[in-house]
Amino acid sequence: MSTILVFCPARDGLLRPVCKEIVSAAKRISGDLNARVTAVTFGEVSDAATLGAFGASTVVQLTSPALGSYSTEGYAQAASEFIQSESPLAVFFAATARGKDLAPRVAARVGRPLFSDCTELKVEGGQLHAQRPMYAGKVILWAKINGGFGVLTLRPKAFLPAEVGGSAAVESRAVNVDAAKVRAQVVEEKATSGGELDVSEADIVVSGGRGLKAAEHFKLIEDLAHTLGGAVGASRAVVDAGWRSHHEQVGQTGKVVSPTLYIAIAISGAVQHLAGMTTSRVIVAINKDADAPIFKVATYGIVGDAFEIVPKLTEELRKVVGH
Numbered sequence: 001m002s003t004i005l006v007f008c009p010a011r012d013g014l015l016r017p018v019c020k021e022i023v024s025a026a027k028r029i030s031g032d033l034n035a036r037v038t039a040v041t042f043g044e045v046s047d048a049a050t051l052g053a054f055g056a057s058t059v060v061q062l063t064s065p066a067l068g069s070y071s072t073e074g075y076a077q078a079a080s081e082f083i084q085s086e087s088p089l090a091v092f093f094a095a096t097a098r099g100k101d102l103a104p105r106v107a108a109r110v111g112r113p114l115f116s117d118c119t120e121l122k123v124e125g126g127q128l129h130a131q132r133p134m135y136a137g138k139v140i141l142w143a144k145i146n147g148g149f150g151v152l153t154l155r156p157k158a159f160l161p162a163e164v165g166g167s168a169a170v171e172s173r174a175v176n177v178d179a180a181k182v183r184a185q186v187v188e189e190k191a192t193s194g195g196e197l198d199v200s201e202a203d204i205v206v207s208g209g210r211g212l213k214a215a216e217h218f219k220l221i222e223d224l225a226h227t228l229g230g231a232v233g234a235s236r237a238v239v240d241a242g243w244r245s246h247h248e249q250v251g252q253t254g255k256v257v258s259p260t261l262y263i264a265i266a267i268s269g270a271v272q273h274l275a276g277m278t279t280s281r282v283i284v285a286i287n288k289d290a291d292a293p294i295f296k297v298a299t300y301g302i303v304g305d306a307f308e309i310v311p312k313l314t315e316e317l318r319k320v321v322g323h
Helices: 019-031 048-054 073-085 095-111 215-228 236-240 307-319
Strands: 001-007 037-044 058-063 091-092 114-118 119-122 126-134 139-144 153-154 167-176 204-206 231-234 262-265 282-287 299-302
Touching: 001 019, 001 073, 019 037, 019 048, 019 091, 019 119, 019 153, 037 073, 058 073, 058 153, 058 262, 073 095, 091 095, 095 114, 095 153, 114 126, 167 236, 215 231, 215 262, 231 236, 236 307, 282 307
Parallel strands: 001 037, 001 091, 037 058, 058 167, 091 153, 114 153, 204 231, 204 262, 262 282, 282 299
Antiparallel strands: 119 126, 126 139
16 A cells, blocks of 8 residues: 655654644545555654554654754755655645755655645545645645655644544664765754743734734733633734744744634734735634724624723633633
């Protein structure tokens, strides 16, 4: 039986949450392609077997002394060697910062097309079709991959994780990495303080814009996000003003998010921001300008003053969620 290879990112020896999503996406189409799902990690991860519950029949852990810390060239060598030994029907990466760095190099090495930032998949006529937004979300493109497999990156939160039961066999596979060709590698990673949720991985994102008028008013956003158990996001104007850190920026020049719930507060909805959040499942907009572009993409909209609405909304939600 043919296989779909799913490269799963890890940190500190543990799988990232997006792994369950991209393995589930592969499992969903595997029946139509008559393929099994093989998850792949760089190095050993302690919770690798858990991917069996989401559809992986096997988890292969690629091992090499050169894979101790991330390097684009080293990881690309390892991934390419393994792909060429398997002859897969499709290869998936997560469309994270690291996945976007790695997937193009792997596609070039194995001589196959790259289809990036996919938000939906289907199989028609025995061929894999993938969907992705283009032109800042103004166009939704469907494309099919002809004549062999493609390398795809899947947008985090675009695919819901689905437990299907079962277990995965875990095996290690030694790969050859030419250390002399590794020109740069990560020597240190610094995590954000306070255990903050990453906007690209959160199920709920509460974002604030320039309409909040001052950095100290972001306390409104933080309180609502904390109450909902979500992450704090920001528009580019806010980040450019120095009110918030760049890692919170949502948009074309920031992070692209697809949470279950996205709340946009005092954000007008410039096209660059819309490009980063229009694939959210439910969008709630709060803005005093009834003609703000954000309302054109919102599932629910509230026209009014955020300084009056948000505290009341947070207070009522605390009664429901209990904190």
